[in-house]
Amino acid sequence: MADGSGDFRQCSPFETDFPTNERSQSAYTPLHTFDLPRGADKHYQQQYADMYFLRLAQLKPAVEEQAEEAWGNMKIGTDTPQHVDRVLDVRQGIPSWVVGTVFVDMPLKPNVLDDISKDHWISAPPTRERYTTDGKLDMMIEDESGRLQISGDSLDTLGLVTGCVIAILGHENIDGVFNVIDTKYADLPRQPERWEKDDANLALSGGKIKQRRARADRIAIISGLEIAGDSGNDLALDMLTEYLIGESSDPSRPEGSKKISRLILAGGSLAHSSPIPSREEVSAKKGHKKYGYDSAAYDASPTARLDTFLSDILPTLPVTLLPGVTDPASVAIPQQPLHAALFPQSRALANSPAFKNDPHLGFDSVSNPWEGDIDGWRFLGTGGQTVTDVQKYLDVDSTLDIMDAMLRWRCIAPTAPDTLWCYPFQDDDPLIVKECPHVYFAGNMPKFEVRTESGPFQQTVTLISVPKYSETGIIVLLDMETLEVTHIDLRVGESKP
Amino acid sequence: MPPKRSTGPKASAAQSTLAFHGTTNRVTKPTTFPRSAKSHDKIDDILHASKPDPATTDIAPAEEEAAIIPPPALAEPTAPVKPAKQLDAEAAARKVSEARIKKYWAAKEKARLAPRAHQEELGLHEKVLREWDMCGVYGPAIGNSRLKRWNRANRLNLHPPIEVLAVLLMEQDEGNAGAQRAHVDELMTSRFVVEA
Numbered sequence: 001m002a003d004g005s006g007d008f009r010q011c012s013p014f015e016t017d018f019p020t021n022e023r024s025q026s027a028y029t030p031l032h033t034f035d036l037p038r039g040a041d042k043h044y045q046q047q048y049a050d051m052y053f054l055r056l057a058q059l060k061p062a063v064e065e066q067a068e069e070a071w072g073n074m075k076i077g078t079d080t081p082q083h084v085d086r087v088l089d090v091r092q093g094i095p096s097w098v099v100g101t102v103f104v105d106m107p108l109k110p111n112v113l114d115d116i117s118k119d120h121w122i123s124a125p126p127t128r129e130r131y132t133t134d135g136k137l138d139m140m141i142e143d144e145s146g147r148l149q150i151s152g153d154s155l156d157t158l159g160l161v162t163g164c165v166i167a168i169l170g171h172e173n174i175d176g177v178f179n180v181i182d183t184k185y186a187d188l189p190r191q192p193e194r195w196e197k198d199d200a201n202l203a204l205s206g207g208k209i210k211q212r213r214a215r216a217d218r219i220a221i222i223s224g225l226e227i228a229g230d231s232g233n234d235l236a237l238d239m240l241t242e243y244l245i246g247e248s249s250d251p252s253r254p255e256g257s258k259k260i261s262r263l264i265l266a267g268g269s270l271a272h273s274s275p276i277p278s279r280e281e282v283s284a285k286k287g288h289k290k291y292g293y294d295s296a297a298y299d300a301s302p303t304a305r306l307d308t309f310l311s312d313i314l315p316t317l318p319v320t321l322l323p324g325v326t327d328p329a330s331v332a333i334p335q336q337p338l339h340a341a342l343f344p345q346s347r348a349l350a351n352s353p354a355f356k357n358d359p360h361l362g363f364d365s366v367s368n369p370w371e372g373d374i375d376g377w378r379f380l381g382t383g384g385q386t387v388t389d390v391q392k393y394l395d396v397d398s399t400l401d402i403m404d405a406m407l408r409w410r411c412i413a414p415t416a417p418d419t420l421w422c423y424p425f426q427d428d429d430p431l432i433v434k435e436c437p438h439v440y441f442a443g444n445m446p447k448f449e450v451r452t453e454s455g456p457f458q459q460t461v462t463l464i465s466v467p468k469y470s471e472t473g474i475i476v477l478l479d480m481e482t483l484e485v486t487h488i489d490l491r492v493g494e495s496k497p
Numbered sequence: 498m499p500p501k502r503s504t505g506p507k508a509s510a511a512q513s514t515l516a517f518h519g520t521t522n523r524v525t526k527p528t529t530f531p532r533s534a535k536s537h538d539k540i541d542d543i544l545h546a547s548k549p550d551p552a553t554t555d556i557a558p559a560e561e562e563a564a565i566i567p568p569p570a571l572a573e574p575t576a577p578v579k580p581a582k583q584l585d586a587e588a589a590a591r592k593v594s595e596a597r598i599k600k601y602w603a604a605k606e607k608a609r610l611a612p613r614a615h616q617e618e619l620g621l622h623e624k625v626l627r628e629w630d631m632c633g634v635y636g637p638a639i640g641n642s643r644l645k646r647w648n649r650a651n652r653l654n655l656h657p658p659i660e661v662l663a664v665l666l667m668e669q670d671e672g673n674a675g676a677q678r679a680h681v682d683e684l685m686t687s688r689f690v691v692e693a
Contacts, residue, residue: 046640051638057653144633257500426641 015174016377023316024217026261026480029197030320030364030372033430034334036423046426052163054429056101056143057412059165062186063099067167070184071097071364081169086145088367090172097169100148104162104393106131106421109419120271131392131419132287138269141168143180148172152180159394159405163414167344186410191436195376216480217259220244223266223324223384223443224468227309229301233470235492240469243490244313260477261375263317266325266443266466267368267383303328314362319346322368324383324444332421333385333413334430337365343384369412371437375480380437384444386413387465389420399465400451401442407433407453438483441466441476448474450485544580583648586662593663598625599662622664622676629661630679639686644669646679 012118036042046328056339064083071081081095091097108131128296140147150168159167160183188396202208222240226233271399310319323329323338330336340347348363366372369382390402406412416422425431436459445465453461462483466476473490550595579587602625606612617623630638635650635657650657668676 047637049637051642054653057636057655061654144636427645 021258024214024261026216026219026318027198027213027375028262028318028320028364029201029374030366030370031197032367033371034367034369036334036336042423043426044424047422048422048424048425050430051417051422051424052101053144054427055163055411055432056099056165058429058432059186060099062189062410063167063184065245066183066187067097067169069100071169071182076181081139085142087143087148088146090148090178092172092174095169095171097167098141098148099136099165099167100143102140102160102162102164102166103140103147104160105138106133106162106393108133129392130395132395141166148178149176150178150180154182155180158183159396159401161390161414162418163416164405164409164411166409185408187408188436188453188457188459188461189410189433190457191438191455191459191461192378194438197373197378198376213376217261217481218477219262219264219374220260221264221266221381221443221464221466221476221478222469223442223445223466224268224470225265225306225309226268226271226314226326226468226470227302227306228271229299229303229305236303236366236470236473236490239490239492240475241309241312243475243488244317244425246316261318261480262320263313264320264381264441265322265443267322268326268382268444268468269321269324270327271308272326307343307345310343310363311349314346314349318362318364320364320366320370320372321444322366322370322381322383324368325385327383331474332423333368333416335368335383336421337367340365369431375438377438377480377483378435379439379441380412380433382443384442385420386416387442387445389413389415392419398449399442400449400463401444402464403442403463404451404453407436407440407463410434431495437461439464439478444468448472448476449489580652582651586648586651586659587666590659590662590666593660596624598660598664601625601658604690622668625664626668627680629658630681639682642677643678643679644677682688 024121066156068083074080076095079095081097084090084096084098087098087100092096110126116375136156139150139160139336141150142148150170152170167184168178168180168183170178172178196434227236227237244260246259300348310321313319321338325339327335328342329338340350343350343363346363350364369380369386370379371380373379387399387402389407394402396402406414412431412433413420413422416431417424420429436455438460439462441464443466445467447465448467449463449465451463453463455461462478462485464476464478464485467474469475474493475488475490477486477488478484479486599621602621605628613624616627619627626643628645629635629647636646636654638646641649644662647657647662647665665676
């Protein structure tokens with residue numbers, strides 16, 4: 001050694017003190033609202049009518065309250081509109097209001113008859129991007145007693161999709177069609193205070209409620225990594241890894257001190273994990289029968305690449321992974337968490353299933369949609385399928401308008417059993433927003449947008465639509481003290497003049 | 498003349514007949530039979546012998562045990578805990594008498610203009626339960642058991658009639674499992690095809 005004492009710590013290479021970066025811990029409580037029961041408890045023998053019944057029964061009191069407040073004292077001509085309990089009990093000519101579920105008859109919706117037409121014609125009609133046509137749409141209001149056709153000028157300007165629960169005011173005309181003057185929806189539910197759930201848990205367990213909590217840092221939300229296993233976006237992924245670890249930011253700059261304390265991957269982490277072969281492909285591939293998986297078709301490199309990416313950042317940065325449309329999770333929502341078997345390296349830093357509710361080590365594979373508490377704020381997130389499905393019904397460009405409408409209707413997936421595949425809930429529908437979140441984000445959206453909405457009881461929600469990282473290179477950063485949203489753009493191969 | 502039949506030794510003596518009965522051919526599933534009193538002692542001895550002696554094995558594996566995280570105590574599979582609302586409803590339903598159910602049914606019959614047709618062979622309980630199935634306010638009756646449907650309606654504050662729960666609990670106590678499934682459910686899932 002240099003000074004001959006034999007003490008390693010006194011040598012010159014160890015005299016310089018390298019600055020260490022530290023991350024603050026993010027308080028994290030996932031709520032397992034969308035986890036389905038396993039094994040024999042998950043049945044499919046019930047029908048979807050149960051889901052519509054549950055949605056109507058749970059939202060009817062809230063909608064009735066809003067409608068009563070708005071129309072209880074108004075006068076149309078000389079009469080006050082009366083509240084009718086069942087949809088079929090409206091009488092002709094008498095102004096009344098009723099609550100029910102909307103059904104929009106869209107002829108371009110995917111139809112099971114298309115599948116049958118494949119047998120008789122050469123090919124099926126192509127799948128459509130939007131189900132809207134140019135003509136007027138047939139809208140109906142239904143509940144357990146029956147259906148009532150509705151029409152009105154106000155309906156054309158409002159966006160309504162199949163499955164939202166509203167109250168309509170008007171009267172039935174001579175054709176039996178209900179002429180709508182005004183509509184009301186349930187609006188935003190009660191919003192919990194920051195740290196409410198953590199304080200409640202502490203109170204239950206007998207601990208002292210902490211008044212002072214550490215200052216929270218930022219969290220990063222990314223979606224649409226679209227890892228395909230080939231070397232296509234290796235550079236983009238490496239840049240992302242360096243940014244998240246902190247290698248590319250300078251700690252001396254003031255911005256570098258605001259660290260990221262958690263990463264949320266909002267769906268689309270894998271690109272086309274295992275496409276289901278269509279009927280033509282299966283019949284064309286008349287090879288020998290193979291039992292077990294067909295090694296020619298299965299390729300483990302995308303998941304291996306994602307696993308390597310996660311294990312690079314996991315030791316210092318906790319990750320919450322939501323599945324998306326292209327990920328190997330179930331097709332029907334709520335998509336269950338990606339299985340730990342896919343991540344042999346990363347699962348060492350995950351909690352075992354027995355300790356699901358303990359503070360998390362690092363890697364948390366969660367359901368889609370997902371609800372949880374991060375640093376006290378209530379988060380609600382989806383991988384994007386719920387929003388893109390509603391977009392097919394409406395001619396709306398801004399996905400934030402759709403997300404706002406979904407929160408105000410209190411339905412996370414209003415089109416769920418109709419055009420979006422869903423598990424047939426029978427006892428309790430978790431796809432209803434019971435408590436207003438502070439932040440609502442959706443991944444795999446066409447572009448990055450942020451907006452703050454407020455509700456009738458001083459609720460404030462930050463709506464974030466997160467674009468795909470593979471297309472735009474945008475990382476969304478959310479400051480956890482102020483709920484302010486900024487973004488970072490990481491692009492490869494663009495030279496600025 | 499017809500061919501002569503030989504009456505010698507049987508030509509088919511080589512093949513034996515198959516027996517589908519009898520003690521030699523019995524095929525029984527392995528089931529656990531209740532242990533007889535005799536075998537108790539031997540098995541208990543073996544079980545007690547396999548328990549490690551705590552005195553000698555105290556020191557050595559102490560360090561190993563400290564490093565091993567104890568496995569989480571698996572909850573024994575007990576019956577799921579029922580929520581308080583359901584327990585209250587069941588307690589109230591058990592107090593409902595047969596006379597009250599008759600009064601409830603009489604009130605329902607009076608509300609109609611004409612008597613019900615095709616229900617002469619059914620007992621009072623079955624009539625009450627079929628009426629329960631047909632009320633759409635409480636949700637679809639197909640794919641769900643009547644009791645679960647009642648509990649769900651109660652949880653959603655739809656005020657289902659307590660007399661129906663009383664009838665369901667009475668049927669359950671009698672061991673009548675057929676009363677748990679809605680009659681329409683059986684009709685809708687039947688597999689008989691009617692030839693037109």
